[in-house]
């Protein structure tokens with residue numbers, strides 16, 4: 027259970043989050059949509075405990091993580107997997123050591139089991155046999171899939187996906203969407219997916235929330251969002267630019 | 276006028292803030308040193324890149340400092356017919372000041388820059404956040420191995436710099452400037468004491484921490500893409516060098532009270 031109340035964050039005096047209220051139930055799949063630069067990644071980083079808000083409460087399983095110092099966040103973080111927008115692979119390590127990172131660091135498994143689990147998650151993201159490549163040798167979409175493999179290998183209870191399908195071809199995007207669904211259905215992983223991609227949002231979202239001007243503007247089932255009377259929502263999901271909306275009157 | 280005071284005030288605050296962040300990093304690193312499990316792999320890699328790969332530049336600068344200092348001492352001692360005093364002058368100056376300072380400054384330039392650039396790049400590409408998201412403290416994974424490696428390597432590098440400096444100083448003094456070799460060595464043995472060597476090594480041990488914490492702080496606080504990484508790198512080198520030179524004076528004065536020269 028993730029509960030966010032009145033979350034606020036400014037950077038150098040410019041407000042980005044202006045009182046976000048949001049609750050995500052266990053094993054729910056929530057999709058967050060919103061324009062570029064509206065603060066989706068910033069919101070996700072708060073949930074991962076990577077940023078401290080200026081104000082507000084952020085409870086994970088009933089515990090407010092905002093006042094916790096870095097060291098005390100670690101036990102909570104072990105249960106949260108993050109796929110970063112830019113994948114954030116360690117470029118000094120090869121694919122194997124990137125994917126195995128958390129298992130090696132936390133001594134979570136024996137070397138033989140680590141090798142098996144790496145092979146397993148690489149197969150899941152369609153990157154089998156690429157263990158010895160360096161991140162610099164991979165394309166953007168491949169890096170993203172390695173980033174996903176790295177996030178899921180420790181079997182987190184909560185997964186945060188920052189634009190999992192951007193930069194992927196439609197078929198690969200589809201298989202990543204299926205993977206998100208599978209993790210959620212088979213392992214009851216709580217999933218928060220940030221995306222621009224409305225196909226993906228419709229496919230994986232049990233609920234969709236739209237972030238606009240630093241607040242959650244609406245939240246509802248994909249169907250409710252589709253039929254929302256709000257013009258801002260309609261323009262966003264239909265991809266109508268502000269200029270065109272203004273021309274139409 | 277008021278503006279001037281405001282500027283001055285803001286500058287002071289920034290400076291205090293800066294010192295605070297370096298101090299926080301220092302205390303975090305020492306805390307991690309005792310609480311974390313040792314990371315042999317990362318530490319050995321760092322000993323290699325900090326210690327072993329700095330060897331050529333340290334030996335080269337040590338040799339040339341020894342040579343030039345030998346020549347300069349000879350020029351002055353020769354005026355008062357004390358040519359053979361060149362030996363102890365070279366060995367003591369090298370052990371106490373020249374080798375420690377030159378080696379530390381070379382390491383600040385080579386290693387401090389690399390630390391700030393590597394960690395800064397990781398910061399702007401979200402790799403630091405990725406570490407944190409996987410419940411790994413950047414201080415433990417990145418800073419502590421570098422700290423151990425530099426605190427281990429810098430005294431050894433300095434000792435090698437002293438040795439090669441004395442040797443090349445001897446060559447210049449005796450082979451080029453024709454000082455009597457036997458007396459050169461004799462005077463050097465008599466006047467150079469153990470404490471001349473270990474005060475120099477104590478000093479660089481302290482400088483090692485200045486370089487690692489200032490440089491890692493620059494990297495970890497780096498902001499603003501490639502430009503930010505460039506800025507952090509420059510700052511790391513400049514600030515560690517200044518810190519070394521300032522600290523050197525005070526530590527020297529302090530050590531002279533504890534171990535009279």
Ligand SMILES: Nc1ncnc2c1ncn2[C@@H]1O[C@H](COP(=O)(O)OP(=O)(O)OP(=O)(O)O)[C@@H](O)[C@H]1O
Pocket residue numbers: 037038042060061062063064065066067068069111
């Ligand atoms: N560390 C930071 N320092 C200063 N400003 C920041 C920082 N991180 C984000 N911002 C600002 O916050 C705003 C929201 O950024 P964010 O990355 O969350 O957008 P986003 O909704 O994820 O956009 P996109 O869809 O393009 O990824 C932007 O205006 C950005 O400039």
Ligand SMILES: [Mg+2]
Pocket residue numbers: 066067068111188
């Ligand atoms: Mg984003």
